Amino acid sequence: MEPSTENTEEASAFAEAVESSKFKTIGDIAFYRRQKKLLPGNSPYRALLDTLELSDCRAKLQLLNEENKVPLFVEVFVLKDHMIRIKVNELKPMKPRYEVPDVIINEPVTQRLTLVSKDGLSVTLTTVDGGTQILIIAKPFRMDVRDQGEMSVSVNSLGLLYFEHLRKKSQFEVRNTRGSKRKRDTETEKESEEDLGLWKEQFNEFIDIKTNGPTSIGLDFSLYGFEHVYGIPEHTENLRLKTTSQEEPYRLYNLDVFACKLYSRMSVYGSVPLLLAHKPKQTMGIFWLNASETLVDISMNTESKAALGKTKKLKTDDDPLPRTDVRWMSESGIIDAYVLMGPSAFDVFNQYSKLTGPQALPPLFALGHHQCRYSYKDENDVKQVDAGFDIHDIPYDIIWLDIDHTEGKRYFTWDKTKFPFPREMQEHLRAKDRKLVVISDPHIKVDKKYPFYSEAKSKNYFVRDKDGEEYQGSCWPGMSAYLDFTNPVVRNWYANKHGLDQYEDSTDILFVWNDMNEPTVFDGPELTMHKHAVHAGGWEHRDVHNLYGFYQQWATAEGLIRRSGGIERPFVLTRSFFAGSQRYGAVWTGDNVAEWSYLKISIPMLLNLSITGISFCGADVGGFVQSPEPELLVRWYQAGAYQPFFRNHSHTETKRREPWLFGEENTRIIRETIRERYALLPFWYTLFYMAHTKAEPVIRPLWVEFPEEANTFAVDDEYMIGEALLVHPVTEAGVREVNMFLPGTGELWYHLRTLQRFDGEQTLPVPVSLDSVPVYQRGGTIIPRKTRVRRSTKDMETISYALYIALNSENSATGKLFIDDGHSFNYRSKNQFLLRRFSFKDNTFSAVCADERGQYCTDCLVERVLVMGAARPSCVTAHCPDGPKSPIHFTYDVKKSLLNIESLRFNAGCDWMLKLHY
The missing domain is CATH 2.60.40.1760 (glycosyl hydrolase (family 31))
Structure with a gap:
């Protein structure tokens, strides 16, 4: 997080200036220069x-x-x-x-x-x-x-x-390290001393001492x-990776790159x-x-x-x-x-x-709408924002607090002036079935009067410098020490700090956001920790750097699980990540900018995260830095509502961005967009269960679903949600038409709003107004939805389901629905879940159990079934295992070929059938 700028040109120029002055180019990386001297065909x-x-x-x-x-x-x-x-x-x-x-x-x-x-x-x-x-x-x-x-x-x-190979310094290398002034005899000798960085390497004013050598x-x-x-990932690049033959390679080195340059192979927050x-x-x-x-x-x-x-x-x-x-x-x-x-x-x-490991199954509330700002200034501000969502009938589940909620940026504390009654504030949110997320970064303020720091220091829980002293660097609290999360003892201690008896005035509706965990060190090389800093076991930071955020998120998630005695699923968002981070929560793309180009690049960035295991990912709606124009904010909400992690977040120096502050018409569009997200939550939640159990990415590039169609291989401006929905967010200003590619030879697609049917394997010019975004349901799929939307996911638990059936060219379709309590591990430990399979074939719809282990009981009903692409039946009958056949009322729209069967009362956990008679 850095100070914002006023306009697009200034932000872009600022970002480039930051990169050129703070971060390495390829020419600054000694081991890369050494390796590139080995040319193809010269293996020893x-x-x-x-x-x-x-x-x-x-x-x-x-x-x-x-x-x-x-x-x-x-x-x-x-x-x-x-x-x-x-x-x-x-x-x-x-x-x-x-x-x-x-x-x-x-x-x-x-x-x-x-x-x-x-x-x-x-x-x-x-x-x-x-x-x-x-x-x-x-x-x-x-x-x-x-x-x-x-x-x-x-x-x-x-x-x-x-x-x-590991080795001792040669006599020549010792002389050169000491700065020998003797005349160099060869170009190779000169190169060894000044260029190859074998035993030390300088970048700007920073010198990296390599105790172990190259x-x-x-x-x-x-x-x-x-x-x-x-x-x-993570790079601000297209979905398809490009050749690096004449350009810089892709770099994986977790860094805090504010307002990062787009279409770059440089490092950003995770790897x-x-x-x-x-x-x-x-x-x-x-x-x-x-x-x-x-x-x-x-x-x-x-x-x-x-x-x-x-x-x-x-x-x-x-x-x-x-x-x-x-x-x-x-x-x-x-x-x-x-x-x-x-x-x-x-x-x-x-x-x-x-x-x-699999993507963690998040609690259902985490798939709702998140509202965040750096920072909401006090308890009254939080309550007013919370009330605003109810006044304007906009659902949301979680409000977030950034660093200013703490006492002098000391984590696990509360500012006694701004947040004098944090427990009361949380109970106020609980009464509305909402949650609170607070930030907790890895840097700990160096302050002997701060019990958290003093205890960690007394136990030697901080990273050490190369001389064995406590490693210190500057971050938000000022001079800070950095917890050594690579040490399992430290992780265990840190996890316990999330207990209700340890974290003063916290409750079980409080969840956590790990930021700045690359780790960020404001006065360090590339704004991060010195590579020669030392972790547990004597390992240098250079060995473990990309794991640091992974370990903090792990410890945080474990702490929230322990807080509930192992019963409740945690929610933890992290900025820095590594392979395996999917086991512990969500990831976002970091400090983006309120520009159309950042909205556009978020799509391939999220797709590359999703296909590399991290399904629970998102980008800050509206852009973290700068103030978005209303059209951009609306379009970003429309994109975010169809991405896994859905959070509005903004910088402290931007204009306030609550969704009702941009005029009545924009508020209406944003409201409808968020409500559509909530209606589709049964579909999203089922997809996350499949990601958790089958490793199926929640959002997918087109080539994943259409692997033999080469014209899908480089598409990254539209994508699939599961196998059923095709989405093309609008990512340019003033757009009134989008060229929508509908893939799949022989496929059928149904526009989600108009329910109009289209053939696949064509590019379709689709008119769009500000309140519409192209979304199509694939023929052959069944999507579960909620029939009504309320203010939070908890408040919608008993709302009935509607099943949207989109028939393919063979007049068939399939789908699934996962149901559990939405928050605990009981689905795993006690088989308290239901997995239902829906199918439509031979004019018969059936709902059956897809996993016999499931023992969950639900009172939720299936109230409505819509069949897109169906012929008009003469009658529809219902069949239940324990009851007689009964005729069912239906309506039929000839123009849309839409069969609408309403006023059903089938328990979502029971087997039943509908038969279409012709």
Whole structure:
């Protein structure tokens, strides 16, 4: 969070100035410069095939760097669920190198590899079923993976394996580190001292002392047949990743980049080192498990089919095959990479979830509308804003408090002047079935009179500097110390601080927002912690940097769970994240700007988060910085209402942004937009259950649902919500028409407002007014909705359901509905849930149980069924297991081919049928 500016041009110029002065460019990163000196085709590594060892769980052999004679060892694991793991480490390191803990939730089950052939040049291994074959070539070292006889991926095919072994300083390096003035004899010597940053590295006024010397690692992967790659968030880029051959690589290094530059590969707030590749018949993934600063180079090339060992049968076999080469480079640690073989996108999502865990199932209220500002100034302000939503009949579930609610920015405290009665304020919100979220950052004010700081200091719970003293830096409270969340003891202590007996004047409707947890250090290099700071176990910050926010969110979520005795689901929002963060809550895209371009870029940013495991994601509605014009705010609300995390947030120096402050007509449109979100909450909640249990992304790029249609592969201005809704937010000013691409040969689509039917595989010019945004329901799907909207999710628990059935070209459709209490873990611990399956086929609609474990009882009724695309029946009859057939009243709209069956009273948890008679 930084001071805002007054207009778009100033904000953009300010953002660029911040970047150029505060953050590194590629030329400032020494390990990248060193690795780029290794050119393709010059690998010094040879596989020592005689060292090959096969066991029940892995294949292991040594590699030798023929230039420096340092041996490495490589381990290859073929894992259950169609994955391959590759680890490379020093054979005999001077001391252990960092291996990322806690991200992989369970040690994957392995399959045995058997030897097929071996000679002096190569070794061929295969799984017992013969489905996966691995060819290891000795010199230069290379590993080819074939799946079902097809070449899928090659490892080190470009020869870019790079591994800086741990070592002591040479006499030459000691002299240069001390600043020897002797004449340099060679250009190489000059480069070692001034450019390569082996033992220290300077950026601006900051000097990074590298106690362990150079430790970077790198490896290349070639993906055959692929020319579309995605993922590796977070960047302000398009959905499809671009080649970096002539441009900067994608950087993964969590940083507080205020008003970040758009269409940039520079780092922002979080990192997920998962890349997905897609082609019509296959999706694959590469998960690079490393928490240090990481750079990713991507290049698009071609490969002859003959070179891949394919038998030539057709003239087209001479056609070049596309190939994407991906080069990963990290500053420290070991090489630990997973190849997710798919073959479908949903297989890859499931494989990744098996490794890093599922998206947490959020409490239902968290899917509602959130209202936030930096900052609501006092208790009266909170109550007035809360009342405003009721006065203007706009639903919302949670109001948020930023840093100014605390006593001098001391977390877990309340400002006694502004918030003298915080418990009473929370009870006021509870009476309206609403919640409170407060901010809690990782920096702790250095103040001996602050009990939280004093206790943590006495227990040595803070990160240390390179000299062993408490690491301190400037942040919102002034001079601050930083909790070492990498230490499980610290996480346990911090979690307990959320208890009602520990957090004074907190209640069980209070939830938490972890911000500034990259971590931000205002007077640190790149506004973050010095890389030579030291964490528990003696690990340097450079080893763990991208994990820091992940660990704080984990500890916070655990604290909220403990607060309820393990009964209630937590809600925690984090700005900084890593692979696995999906297990602990939600993520947002950080400090965006009230400009149309930031609204537009939010769509591909959220899609890349969603396909890399983090379904619960969103962008600040209206833009955090600057004051949006009314049209932009309306359009942002319309976009946010169709994205997973839906929060209005604004900077303290912007104009107030409550939704009723922009004129009666804009208030009406925003109200209708938010109410539509609440009507669709059963659909959203069911999608989150499927994300939680099946790893299915809540929002998806079009190619995920239409994997063989190449014209979907680069679309990132529209997207799917589940498999059922297609959304095209309006992201430009003054737009009166949107070109809407309706994908799918043979698909049918129904405009959600008019219910008009359209064929797929066409681009449709769709008129839009300020109060409309193109949303279409896919034929073949059934969407559950609430029939009425009230002021909060809790207040809508007993509201009946309507089922919207959109028939496909075969006059059929399916859908699901998940129901539980909306807040506890009882769905998991006591099977207190219902999962209902709806289907329409052969003119019969049925509602049946989709999971026999479910034991939840509900009083909610299904009141209405709409069938889009149906012919007019002569009559409709209802069939219940324990009752006779009964005729049902219906209406029919000939122009829309819409069958409307109302006044039903079927319990949502019971089996029943409707039969259409012709």
